[in-house]
Amino acid sequence: MRWGKVEELGSHPLLFHPPCSAEVVVAKQPPCKTLPAPCLAVHTCVSCNKSFKKLWSLHEHIKIVHGYAEKKFSCEICEKKFYTMAHVRKHMVAHTKDMPFTCETCGKSFKRSMSLKVHSLQHSGEKPFRCEHCDERFQYKYQLRSHMSIHIGHKQFMCQWCGKDFNMKQYFDEHMKTHTGENRGCFCTAGN
DSSP states (O other): OOOHHHHHTTTHHHHHTTTOOOOOOOTTTTOGSSOOOOOOOOOOOOTTOOOSSHHHHHHHHHHHHOOOOOEEEEEETTEEEEHHHHHHHHHHHHGGOOEEOOOOTTTOSSHHHHHHHHHHHHOOOOOOOEEEETTOOOHHHHHHHHHHHHHOOOEEEEETOOEEESSSSSHHHHHHHHHHHHHOOOOOOOOO
C-alpha cells in the first residue's frame, strides 16, 4: 500500500506495525509488505491486562469484551448470536454428537480439545495458574480468579439476608442454604 500524505495513513501504522517497527516514511515509502518484520512486541489490554501477540487481536478483544461490538452472527440451528463467524463455527460443535477427544487415563470423551486439556489437569495434578502476589498455584483459572479477591480485598458474593460476604461462589451457595433450611442443622444467626 502507498500513501502520498501522512493524513492518508490513518490508523494503518498502529494496526499493522507495532510501535517498535521501522519508521514509516511517507514520501517514497516501499509497499507495505516490504517493511521489516515487526518485533515480538506484546500488546496489553489496559482494562484487564490480557496480552496479545498481534495488535489486531487486542483490538478485537477490546471491541468484543470491553466495548462496542454487537452480535451480528447467529447459529442457524439455535439462533444464538455471536460477535464473529469464527465464534459461530466454534459453537457448532455443541450441536454434534461427535466426541473425538478422549482422555487416555480414564476414557472420558470430549467435543473440544480444550475441554480434554482442562480435564487432564485432574489426573496430572499440574497447576498452571500462578498467583503473581503470593506464588500459590491452581489447577483452574476460576480458582486463581477467586483467590485473587484475597489480595484485592474484594468479595464478590454477598448474602442479601445477613450481609456476610464470600470470596467463592461455592461457600456463598453453602451459606445460602443456612437461610433456606436446605443445610439441615445449620442456620445462620447473623441476620437475626
